[in-house]
Amino acid sequence: xxxxxxxxxxxxxxxxxxxxxxxxxxxxxxxxxxxxxxxxxxxxxxxxxxxxxxxxxxxxxxxxxxxxxxxxxxxxxxxxxxxxxxxxxxxxxxxxxxxxxxxxxxxxxxxxxxxxxxxxxxxxxxxxxxxxxxxxxxxxxxxxxxxxxxxxxxxxxxxxxxxxxxxxxxxxxxxxxxxxxxxxxxxxxxxxxxxxxxxxxxxxxxxxxxxxxxxxxxxxxxxxxxxxxxxxx
Amino acid sequence: xxxxxxxxxxxxxxxxxxxxxxxxxxxxxxxxxxxxxxxxxxxxxxxxxxxxxxxxxxxxxxxxxxxxxxxxxxxxxxxxxxxxxxxxxxxxxxxxxxxxxxxxxxxxxxxxxxxxxxxxxxxxxxxxxxxxxxxxxxxxxxxxxxxxxxxxxxxxxxxxxxxxxxxxxxxxxxxxxxxxxxxxxxxxxxxxxxxxxxxxxxxxxxxxxxxxxxxxxxxxxxxxxxxxxxxxxxxxxxxxxxxxxxxxxxxxxxxxxxxxxxxxxxxxxxxxxxxxxxxxxxxxxxxxxxxxxxxxxxxxxxxxxxxxxxxxxxxxxxxxxxxxxxxxxxxxxxxxxxxxxxxxxxxxxxxxxxxxxxxxxxxxxxxxxxxxxxxxxxxxxxxxxxxxxxxxxxxxxxxxxxxxxxxxx
Numbered sequence: 168x169x170x171x172x173x174x175x176x177x178x179x180x181x182x183x184x185x186x187x188x189x190x191x192x193x194x195x196x197x198x199x200x201x202x203x204x205x206x207x208x209x210x211x212x213x214x215x216x217x218x219x220x221x222x223x224x225x226x227x228x229x230x231x232x233x234x235x236x237x238x239x240x241x242x243x244x245x246x247x248x249x250x251x252x253x254x255x256x257x258x259x260x261x262x263x264x265x266x267x268x269x270x271x272x273x274x275x276x277x278x279x280x281x282x283x284x285x286x287x288x289x290x291x292x293x294x295x296x297x298x299x300x301x302x303x304x305x306x307x308x309x310x311x312x313x314x315x316x317x318x319x320x321x322x323x324x325x326x327x328x329x330x331x332x333x334x335x336x337x338x339x340x341x342x343x344x345x346x347x348x349x350x351x352x353x354x355x356x357x358x359x360x361x362x363x364x365x366x367x368x369x370x371x372x373x374x375x376x377x378x379x380x381x382x383x384x385x386x387x388x389x390x391x392x393x394x395x396x397x398x399x400x
Numbered sequence: 401x402x403x404x405x406x407x408x409x410x411x412x413x414x415x416x417x418x419x420x421x422x423x424x425x426x427x428x429x430x431x432x433x434x435x436x437x438x439x440x441x442x443x444x445x446x447x448x449x450x451x452x453x454x455x456x457x458x459x460x461x462x463x464x465x466x467x468x469x470x471x472x473x474x475x476x477x478x479x480x481x482x483x484x485x486x487x488x489x490x491x492x493x494x495x496x497x498x499x500x501x502x503x504x505x506x507x508x509x510x511x512x513x514x515x516x517x518x519x520x521x522x523x524x525x526x527x528x529x530x531x532x533x534x535x536x537x538x539x540x541x542x543x544x545x546x547x548x549x550x551x552x553x554x555x556x557x558x559x560x561x562x563x564x565x566x567x568x569x570x571x572x573x574x575x576x577x578x579x580x581x582x583x584x585x586x587x588x589x590x591x592x593x594x595x596x597x598x599x600x601x602x603x604x605x606x607x608x609x610x611x612x613x614x615x616x617x618x619x620x621x622x623x624x625x626x627x628x629x630x631x632x633x634x635x636x637x638x639x640x641x642x643x644x645x646x647x648x649x650x651x652x653x654x655x656x657x658x659x660x661x662x663x664x665x666x667x668x669x670x671x672x673x674x675x676x677x678x679x680x681x682x683x684x685x686x687x688x689x690x691x692x693x694x695x696x697x698x699x700x701x702x703x704x705x706x707x708x709x710x711x712x713x714x715x716x717x718x719x720x721x722x723x724x725x726x727x728x729x730x731x732x733x734x735x736x737x738x739x740x741x742x743x744x745x746x747x748x749x750x751x752x753x754x755x756x757x758x759x760x761x762x763x764x765x766x767x768x769x770x771x772x773x774x775x776x777x778x779x780x781x782x783x784x785x786x787x788x789x790x791x792x793x794x795x796x797x798x799x800x801x802x803x804x805x806x807x808x809x
Contacts, residue, residue, distance in 0.1 A: 221718060221803040241799065242722045249720020260715045260806060264416035277720040282405060325720070 168329060168360050169195040169218065174227035176213055187213045188224070189383035195362065197328075200355040200393070202371035203364045205380035212333060214380070215364045219252055219331045220244045232328045249277050253322030255332035259314040261306040267317045268293060268302040274325040292320040296350060312343035319350060323359075330354070330361040336370055342399075348373045349396035369394070410733045420708075421737055424701045428738045428782055429745035431694025435687045435778050436749025436770050442683030444753075444760065444768030449676040451766060453669050456594070459500070460533050461639065462663040463622040463646070472653035481650050481659055485610075485617040491624060494645060498626045498638045501529030504606045504619035510580035512602065514566040521562060523579055523602045525609030526623075533623050534592060536603075541573045541588030544605055548587075552607040556584035559599040560591045579604070582612055635666045694782050699789030702734055706793035713797050714805025723798035730794035731787060738786040742779040750775060 176188040187210045195201055205211045216222035217229065220236060229236045231251055239247065253274075254260075261270045271289035280288075293302050296316040298309075306314055315335060322330050332351065336344035348370060355361050355375075363374055371377050372394045379387040414421050465481040488502050506525040511518055524530075528544045536543065539560060548555050556577060563572040563586075572586045584604060592598040610616050626638055643662055644654065652659035706713075713726055753768045760768070797805075 216803050219718075221801065221806075241717075242724065245717060245720050245722040245725075248718060254718050256806070260711075260718070262712050262715060264413075269412070273716070274719040276405070276409065277716075277722075277725065279405075282408065321719070 168197040168199070168232055169193075169362075170228070170230040171218075172228040174214070174217065174229065175225045176210075176217060176222075177225060187383055188217075191227070191383075191385060193378060193385060193388065195360060197360050198355070198358050199376060200352070200361045200374045201363070202374035202377045203362060203380060204366060204368075204371050204377055206366065209380040210383045211364045211366075211380050215331055215333050215362065218329075218362065219254060220248050245277075249274060249325060251328045253325060253327040253330045255315070255318050255322050255330065255335045257334035257337040259306070259311075259318045259338075261314055261317060261321075263306050266303045266305055267298060267309065267320075270306070270317055271321045271324050274321065278325060289320070289324060292324050293317070295323070296320045310343075311339050312346055315339060315343075315347050316350060319347070319354070323354065328360065330359055332361065332363045334364055334366070336365065336367065344370065345396045345399040349400055352393070352396055406729065406732065410729060410736060413729075413733060414737065420701075420705055424698055424705070424734065424786075425737050425741035425744075427694060427697040427701060428786065429741040429748070431690055431697070431782060432742050432745030432775075432779050433749045433752075434690045435694075436746055436775050437752060438683055438687040438690065439774065440749070440753035440756075440768035440770045441760075441765055442680050442687075443770065444756070444765035445679055445683075446676045447766040447768075448761070448764045449672050452672065453665070456665065457533055457535055457625065458666045458669040459626050459628045459635070460665045461624040461626070461642065462665070463624065463642075464661045464663065465621070466658045466661055468652055468656055469658040470653050470656050472656065473651050475651050481652065483619045483622055485619065487622060487646070487649070488619070490649065491622065491642070491645075495638065495642060498630055498634065500625040500627050501527075501532060502625070503527040503530040503533065503623045505530065505621040505623055506606055506609050506619055508580070508609070512562070512566065512580075513578040514572075514575065517566045517568075519562075519565050521600055521602050523556075523604055523609075525604050525606040527606055529625065530603070530623060532625055534594070534598070536590045536592055539589045539591050540571075541586070543588055543590070544603060549605040549607050552611050553605060554582065554584045554608055555587045555605065557588040557590055557603040558586055559601045560589060561596060561599040562602060563589050565600075632666060632670055635664065639664045639667070691778055691782060695785040695789070698734075698738060698782070698786040702786070702790040703793045705734075706730065706790075706797045710797060710800065710805050714800070714802045717798075717802040718806065723795075726798040727791065727794045730797070731790055734790040735783060735787050738783045742783050746775050746779045 171191055171193050174188050174191040177184050177186040191214060203211045203214060213222065217224050220239065236247065262273070265273070268286065268289045271292055272285040275285040275288060290299065290302060293299050296319055298313060298316055298320070301309060301313060306317070309317065335351065336347055339347060351361060351363065352373060363370070365371050372391055373396050374391070375393050376388070376390050378385055465483055468475070468477055468479045468481065471477045483504070488504060492499055492502050503526050507522055508525070509520060509522050512521045526544070527549050528546050531543045543557055544555060556579065558572060566572070566577065567575070572589055575586050576583050577586060579602065606619065624642070626635060630638065639662055643660070646660055647654055650660065716726065750770060753770060756765070756768050758766060
């Protein structure tokens with residue numbers, strides 16, 4: 168599903184150049200649930216941004232579902248993002264003046280899906296994350312965990328190939344974190360490929376594979392026995 | 401880009417961001433409203449200036465006698481100057497190049513009676529040509545003529561309101577009225593655009609007035625009508641040489657400020673036109689400035705709006721919005737708001753102007769109006785500038801990488 172070969176990325180900080188990713192190689196198959204771990208500055212968010220086409224690599228190859236991702240202009244990147252990827256952010260990034268249902272329906276709007284179908288599909292995904300009754304509430308009326316579940320529903324709505332979660336539990340308390348992870352695990356059980364960036368060990372162990380990043384290179388890549396989050400809920 | 405769906409999306413955005421919508425709409429509506437009102441009021445001012453003159457001819461001099469204020473050629477100071485019939489003849493003879501007509505004017509106020517009705521009116525003794533000077537319009541009967549003046553006929557031409565006051569619904573023509581003890585036959589009724597005062601006047605031949613006043617040949621004032629084709633410059637030259645001529649004849653020092661005074665209607669008209677023109681330029685400049693301020697205002701709001709929405713636009717881009725969709729939605733939204741509010745401001749301004757009518761006449765503003773084309777032009781200008789002002793920051797926002805926009809917490 169995801170293939171990365173010799174990925175490099177550096178940022179210019181004034182006259183200095185900060186080499187963040189120093190040759191990353193890895194492959195993720197369909198249906199995997201991968202945690203990317205590392206201390207801050209290890210390059211894990213940069214890697215996720217490149218995978219999410221929110222940022223561009225300096226060199227290296229990136230193939231997503233058999234499609235080479237390179238030399239994208241903004242329009243093409245937007246279309247690929249819409250088609251291939253669903254994002255889950257640490258700070259939720261919901262549009263604050265739109266209701267939960269409208270937020271979930273937004274990626275479908277950019278796929279030019281008719282309004283009625285958009286709303287039906289949005290409701291379906293809200294039901295999946297258990298927020299059907301909250302469909303017409305604004306994000307400000309929801310708790311942190313509920314907001315993240317709306318964001319997950321939104322990421323799923325476009326039925327992407329890969330879900331990318333950047334510290335999805337970073338802004339949540341541990342009980343709520345486990346609820347969110349439970350949801351992510353259930354989505355993964357349905358066969359979706361998910362990448363989770365985290366620095367929390369317990370969250371990482373709820374995935375099926377952990378990639379440890381250190382100073383821009385993969386230090387360790389291990390399969391782990393998945394800890395089910397449902398036992399904590 | 402203009403599908404029903406994108407309109408719905410825009411309506412939702414507008415509905416849920418009321419302050420933003422109100423601010424930009426208010427700026428545009430106010431700008432257009434002030435522009436329309438200012439231009440309208442300036443036009444109303446011009447109307448008033450025009451109205452001052454359109455009931456009288458502008459090719460006219462009024463010559464007033466006064467008292468001298470300095471001795472000259474053996475005559476003492478403080479001497480009352482008087483005009484008589486010979487002056488009329490002399491002016492006609494010496495300035496035949498310029499003169500169209502000359503009429504004396506002797507005003508007397510007195511009681512006028514008909515049957516049991518009576519009232520005080522100004523009786524104005526003139527020659528037949530005075531009709532041109534006042535632009536008197538005959539409603540019925542006729543004006544004084546040359547024969548009336550020559551025969552010193554006891555004929556009177558009365559104003560519309562004189563007939564109404566004294567005769568009621570009766571027809572005044574061929575009836576006899578008592579003017580301060582003399583009986584005059586009414587030969588005509590006139591109207592005048594100059595207002596009620598002018599329609600409460602009675603015209604009689606000046607020769608008749610002179611006969612009643614012990615067969616004198618004195619006249620109070622002289623009204624000179626000159627040929628319109630001599631133009632403004634000709635009128636000014638004529639004014640000057642007529643002044644010199646009369647001063648010489650009446651032994652008034654050329655340096656004397658008093659003695660005689662010539663009211664040059666054309667000069668006054670020109671000056672008024674110039675004044676109105678300057679006012680129109682000032683009004684126009686302020687109106688243009690308002691539009692400019694409106695453009696700057698809407699530009700500011702657009703920059704602010706895009707800045708405020710940076711994060712939202714980043715989210716939208718992450719979810720698959722193309723740069724085109726981002727720019728399109730911002731532009732469509734802003735153009736929609738400015739168009740609605742611009743047209744609203746324009747219509748409101750025009751409604752205010754047309755409801756004014758003559759209500760502001762006390763402030764020298766009559767029937768304010770604005771040329772529809774100009775109003776539409778200003779509105780479209782503001783809308784187009786608002787769109788351009790929105791496009792620049794929108795394009796910049798669309799180019800920002802979503803990762804940068806999202807980082808902006």
